[in-house]
Amino acid sequence: MATPQIVLPGEHIPVSQIPTSQKRKIGHGLRPDPDTESFIATIGGLLEVDWRKKSAQISTPNARYISKPGDLVIAQFRASSTDFFHLYINPHSPQAILPQLAFEGATKKTRPQLKTNDLVYAKVVSAQKNMEIELSCVNPSTGKSEPDGLGPLSGGMVFDVSPGLADRLLKKQNVLAMDELGARLQGGFEIAVGRNGKVWVDCPEAGIKGICAVGRCLRQLDDAELGEKEQKKLVNKIMTELERG
Amino acid sequence: MALTEPPKAILHTLLKADGSATYTAPKNGYQVVAGVNYPVEVPYRSDEIPESTFIEVNLRPHNGVGMVKERHMEELVTRTLQTIVLGDETPRTMLQITLQVVNVESDESLPGGVKGGGQGETYLDLLASALNAAVLGCVDAGVQMKAIAGAALVGICPDGRMVVGPSVVQRKKCASLHVFAFTSDSQTVLMESEGKFTMDDWKQAERAARSAVLGSVNKQDNGDVTMNGTNITSGSSGNCLLDVIRQALEARVIKGGNR
Amino acid sequence: MPREVDISNIERNFILQALEQDVRVDGRRLDQFRDLDLEFGLEYGTTTLRLGKTRVHVQISAEVTKPLEERKFEGIFTIVTELSPIASPAYEVGRFTEQEVILSRLLEKAIRRSNALDTESLCIIAGAKCWSIRADVHVLDSDGGLIDASCIAIVAALRHFRRPDVSVDGENVTIYTMAERVPVPLSMMHNPVCITFSFYHDGETVLLDATRSEEQVREAEMVLTVNDFELCQVAKLGGNAIDALVLLKCTSTALAKGKEINGFVAKKLAEDATKRDIGGLIAELRAENER
Numbered sequence: 001m002a003t004p005q006i007v008l009p010g011e012h013i014p015v016s017q018i019p020t021s022q023k024r025k026i027g028h029g030l031r032p033d034p035d036t037e038s039f040i041a042t043i044g045g046l047l048e049v050d051w052r053k054k055s056a057q058i059s060t061p062n063a064r065y066i067s068k069p070g071d072l073v074i075a076q077f078r079a080s081s082t083d084f085f086h087l088y089i090n091p092h093s094p095q096a097i098l099p100q101l102a103f104e105g106a107t108k109k110t111r112p113q114l115k116t117n118d119l120v121y122a123k124v125v126s127a128q129k130n131m132e133i134e135l136s137c138v139n140p141s142t143g144k145s146e147p148d149g150l151g152p153l154s155g156g157m158v159f160d161v162s163p164g165l166a167d168r169l170l171k172k173q174n175v176l177a178m179d180e181l182g183a184r185l186q187g188g189f190e191i192a193v194g195r196n197g198k199v200w201v202d203c204p205e206a207g208i209k210g211i212c213a214v215g216r217c218l219r220q221l222d223d224a225e226l227g228e229k230e231q232k233k234l235v236n237k238i239m240t241e242l243e244r245g
Numbered sequence: 246m247a248l249t250e251p252p253k254a255i256l257h258t259l260l261k262a263d264g265s266a267t268y269t270a271p272k273n274g275y276q277v278v279a280g281v282n283y284p285v286e287v288p289y290r291s292d293e294i295p296e297s298t299f300i301e302v303n304l305r306p307h308n309g310v311g312m313v314k315e316r317h318m319e320e321l322v323t324r325t326l327q328t329i330v331l332g333d334e335t336p337r338t339m340l341q342i343t344l345q346v347v348n349v350e351s352d353e354s355l356p357g358g359v360k361g362g363g364q365g366e367t368y369l370d371l372l373a374s375a376l377n378a379a380v381l382g383c384v385d386a387g388v389q390m391k392a393i394a395g396a397a398l399v400g401i402c403p404d405g406r407m408v409v410g411p412s413v414v415q416r417k418k419c420a421s422l423h424v425f426a427f428t429s430d431s432q433t434v435l436m437e438s439e440g441k442f443t444m445d446d447w448k449q450a451e452r453a454a455r456s457a458v459l460g461s462v463n464k465q466d467n468g469d470v471t472m473n474g475t476n477i478t479s480g481s482s483g484n485c486l487l488d489v490i491r492q493a494l495e496a497r498v499i500k501g502g503n504r
Numbered sequence: 505m506p507r508e509v510d511i512s513n514i515e516r517n518f519i520l521q522a523l524e525q526d527v528r529v530d531g532r533r534l535d536q537f538r539d540l541d542l543e544f545g546l547e548y549g550t551t552t553l554r555l556g557k558t559r560v561h562v563q564i565s566a567e568v569t570k571p572l573e574e575r576k577f578e579g580i581f582t583i584v585t586e587l588s589p590i591a592s593p594a595y596e597v598g599r600f601t602e603q604e605v606i607l608s609r610l611l612e613k614a615i616r617r618s619n620a621l622d623t624e625s626l627c628i629i630a631g632a633k634c635w636s637i638r639a640d641v642h643v644l645d646s647d648g649g650l651i652d653a654s655c656i657a658i659v660a661a662l663r664h665f666r667r668p669d670v671s672v673d674g675e676n677v678t679i680y681t682m683a684e685r686v687p688v689p690l691s692m693m694h695n696p697v698c699i700t701f702s703f704y705h706d707g708e709t710v711l712l713d714a715t716r717s718e719e720q721v722r723e724a725e726m727v728l729t730v731n732d733f734e735l736c737q738v739a740k741l742g743g744n745a746i747d748a749l750v751l752l753k754c755t756s757t758a759l760a761k762g763k764e765i766n767g768f769v770a771k772k773l774a775e776d777a778t779k780r781d782i783g784g785l786i787a788e789l790r791a792e793n794e795r
Contacts, residue, residue, distance in 0.1 A: 008384065008429065042334070043387045043388070155514070157514060301589075303589060308563050
């Protein structure tokens with residue numbers, strides 16, 4: 001990975017810094033310059049170029065989440081119409097739609113009955129401007145909810161984190177503390193991460209206190225940039241607190 | 246003519262808003278907190294723009310409620326932002342900006358240190374700070390823009406001297422006040438003037454403001470290169486406004502730690 | 505019309521379940537306040553208060569006006585609270601939400617109508633000139649506890665504020681600049697503190713300083729205003745009924761908390777005073793004034 005580079009809106013990014021392959025993926029925050037081959041940044045943040053995956057994008061770890069196809073999100077149910085569920089991905093953002101039959105094994109009769117304010121773990125299918133964002137709870141090729149474990153969520157707790165941390169959790173980047181905590185917490189815990197900055201946690205064995213411990217760990221990870229050692233220390237601290245009650 | 250004392254900018258000073266920034270004008274001047282929500286649903290259907298982003302700016306004075314003067318400034322900030330925000334990237338949504346003035350300069354020489362900013366007084370002094378805070382907030386919120394913009398306040402003394410970012414006492418003595426805003430690709434996007442001045446004065450003020458905002462743009466004039474080269478030793482000493490914005494973003498992204 | 509997004513069912517159920525076991529999601533004890541932090545601006549009467557993630561900025565300003573016809577011997581004191589979209593897109597400029605009305609009414613009752621500020625001392629010439637003191641409350645971040653946070657911030661700002669000194673010579677009033685004469689503090693009669701109690705599980709669980717999500721799932725709330733000695737206000741706006749014994753218990757908790765908070769504010773004010781008092785200059789000036 002190249003050295004981090006800060007870009008501001010309106011800055012030109014020379015061709016040499018962007019993968020040139022036909023299959024390259026140019027992500028959020030970059031638009032091609034009509035006159036030259038180069039790109040122009042449209043948002044301020046960190047330019048991330050991955051030469052192996054031939055992708056480039058600008059990341060803004062704290063700004064509001066912007067949907068893009070393939071992302072996993074935790075959305076909140078708001079209303080339903082004949083064929084669709086309408087959900088919020090972010091509070092106050094325009095609504096997203098989820099077809100009522102886009103659940104594993106759903107038919108007209110067996111489709112899930114969602115109540116207002118229920119949460120659903122779903123995948124973004126399409127996110128184009130001028131169109132509503134479309135979600136799905138099944139893998140289009142297999143018709144199954146696995147391997148992502150999509151579908152309505154129940155039990156457990158949802159914690160708000162920054163979209164930057166959600167991204168790191170999904171990529172398992174510098175979040176050693178979560179593995180560590182999972183190993184030490186009785187019975188481990190189950191987690192579902194939404195790119196929109198929501199993390200669902202459940203641990204049936206360690207109960208409510210266990211879930212709160214995971215929540216505290218997430219908040220600490222979000223508040224400060226912790227190294228490997230510090231993360232281990234953090235887990236130790238959380239575990240002693242938990243044992244003490 | 247660079248700023249004698251650079252303004253201060255900190256990104257992400259609030260926790261709830263999507264993007265936020267605190268901008269402090271030099272010499273203990275205005276301090277403005279900007280909170281940006283983007284992109285959010287347009288509350289009223291009638292405001293929705295089918296092919297673009299609706300920009301709402303709220304300017305709130307440090308005391309009292311906003312009136313005609315604030316509405317006028319909101320309008321100017323909105324119009325300036327419309328020229329740089331890529332509205333067609335997020336159609337039918339809203340970019341909501343709230344600018345809260347949290348500190349104003351007080352004039353110690355007046356009874357009770359009376360604060361400026363009454364309805365009858367000039368609005369130019371606050372305008373530059375308000376616009377800069379709004380742009381910083383937008384950068385933090387990840388608003389798609391084709392360039393960034395910055396504004397500077399220039400005062401012209403009766404003897405023809407230019408003061409960039411004059412203090413409240415200096416402002417009182419100025420014959421005219423000017424606010425100019427430029428984008429990072431050196432387009433002029435806002436010019437507001439008040440007072441008595443000649444065309445030459447105005448041109449000079451425009452140049453002074455341009456170098457305060459864009460700084461190194463002077464490199465195009467051969468004469469100034471050496472002077473600027475010595476002035477800005479490290480190249481990023483934060484003398485011009487764009488450098489300040491860049492440094493604020495660097496501080497934010499590196500501290501916020503994405504890596 | 506913008507409106508607050510409801511809390512999800514999962515969060516609601518979890519918070520309630522946890523409270524049954526006396527556990528709060530952020531790990532606090534039931535009667536524990538979030539971290540309180542108070543900052544004073546360069547100018548007198550500028551205060552920023554942080555209560556956890558909630559952040560309130562208060563600005564006090566003073567000007568000379570004519571007193572009200574029916575109250576010739578008193579100055580004017582107003583509190584202005586307006587919630588702006590900076591705290592949440594659900595707040596709209598120029599449209600009062602119920603929360604906003606309750607906030608401003610309660611603050612009005614707790615501070616202005618309890619005569620925390622001695623308005624008679626603001627009179628300069630009866631019927632002709634008086635000080636008008638104005639407190640502007642700006643909520644910058646809202647994560648619950650707005651009433652408590654705003655009240656602490658206003659009282660702290662009032663105690664921090666200094667108005668310019670005046671002298672009266674017959675009909676003539678001279679207002680001195682900050683440089684000419686040391687400005688004078690406002691005369692406070694008492695320091696009210698609002699404490700909000702949130703009730704869950706039919707009043708069995710009582711929480712202090714609820715966060716936004718805890719506020720959203722509560723069954724009832726009650727605001728008690730106390731000062732260093734006594735209870736000044738009981739406000740219970742709807743919600744489930746609570747037991748008289750619980751109310752008594754809350755009162756003693758509130759009195760203890762109120763003292764604690766006032767102590768904290770006093771400490772911060774003293775710190776700020778030492779910071780301003782470089783080289784004991786102000787003390788010297790004050791001594792000179794008295795002479």
